[in-house]
Amino acid sequence: MDALRFIGKRLLLMIPILIGISILTFAISNTIPGDPARLILGPKATPEGLEALREDMGLNDPLYVQYGNYMAGIFQGDLGKSTYSQRPVVDDLLRYSPATFELTMFAMFITLVVGIPFGVISASRKDRIADQFTRIFALIGVAMPAFWLGLLLLLFFYLKLGVLPGSGRLDGGMSPPEYITGMYTVDALLTGNWPVLYAAVMHMILPGITLAAVTVGMITRMTRSSMLTVLQSDYIRTAFAKGAPENRVLYGHALRNGIMPVITLLGMAFGHALGGSVLVEAVFSWPGLGQYAVNAINYLDFPAVMGVTLLIAVMFIIVNLIVDTLYFFIDPRLKHN
């Protein structure tokens, strides 16, 4: 019951943020230099034609009316029409988001299974070789441009060695699995389509590692510093003193108490990965939101860019809500407060 109230409160707090996000995206849409009507009709437009289209698009209305229309559109699932694909932006977003979501989740999976153990090992062997190695690794991970790592991986594993595929989600000529979630690995697994599952996983390896490089660095550093604090506590010393095995103390006692800040950072890391997907997808021709946005930028397709921005912001907020909820279930102090 408490959990429901907690989540309900968080959901209510989301409303002003969502309104704020819509105002901000609307404001950005309105800063486009030049006249959208002229952009659509081109240089040969007549003054009468321009005026008619402006009236038609509601560009002559006062700003608050335009914002009202924009909001009404959002609630009806109308984000405008992509000037490049000539489809409604919402259709395009639905088409491209599963690929981005799949890749981001894969990168977060890598982040967790690599970042947390690296941080724990680093903290438990403070200032020794393993610690120095992980710290340098994490420092470089955070300072490195992910899209550059992507290019190098592409160069080495695809162009030089030819052991991993370099672009797209499946091998050429392979048809995607039956549509259930739009995430090829999940759909292939659900329909038992093993060759497609294998291809889909292989195609995710390079972009997944690229996207995860930065977040692994973030999580490793946070786990290390949180664990260092916890490892100094009396109960850890007691656990070691009574002869408990090292791994049990580290992962059973210490990590349980040191994981909180890491979970908080997880939400941010997810946001970082979502943002990074724009660049990484461009490197690997991964047909997701990022590549869609980059194409849209090159074709001055503004409704599409704003659609991606809005969707990614909403995804980020939902992830943070989930993280908050996780926090509630993991930290017993919150339940009794």
Add this chain to the structure above:
Amino acid sequence: MVRRVTSSPLTMLGLFIVLIILIAALFAPAIATHSPTEVDLVSKLEAPSAEHYFGTDEVGRDIYSRIVYGTRISLRIGLLVVLIAFPIGTILGAIAGYAGGRIDQVIMRITDIFLSFPGIILAMSIAAALGPSIDNVMLALAATWWPWYTRIVRSSVMSIKHSEFIEASRALGANPFRILFKEVIPNSIAPATIQASLDLGFVILSAAGLSFIGLGAQPPSPEWGAMLSNSREILREAWWAATFPGLAILFTVLGFNLLGDGLNDLMDPKQR
């Protein structure tokens, strides 16, 4: 204090890298071996050699010289973005923390909204709206960066606002703006300043990313992100074109991070 800086090898490494970058930017014409933009089709796609340290690109431009000149662009972006975002964030944070109440609420909710976008996505849409150019990328990054300073400054203002020296100037009847600018801000700005030194690197990284997707520097500008974007076309023939500009970004960001981390430890009383 100087001894504490020199006793940390990583901080020294950071300082060393930052100095190299500064020197490269200041004396680019003397350090570069070729023109950064001159096309030389005869020597296109040449591998690294004594003549071209980092090789040449698809129109024969010397990559080493382009990277050297690129330090100017990157440093200018980093500095200007921080110089725009830092005062805006600081003043808003100081007002929020000092005034409290409804003003605080309004400022912090606006901050929350900006922070509810992944930074690069918000910057991308603003830069796309303004049109592709390096100046617009700087504006876009500044527009997404200020809320971090607002948060940091607000919390340090909250911790000092009931100090005696501030109570004293209030008792003396100084006007609120005077107190804000003469007492509150100077005494609560240190943590945000350290953050700013860390941010120089991250701003450069983000700007390179935006240039990579075609929003920032336009060809033939020797901006590192744009050079990497260009290198995709010749990845098979010229590994050097993709390798060295990325290394330049990595070292620059690493330099500012190490220096910023070092300053951070220096200010943190727990580490002393």
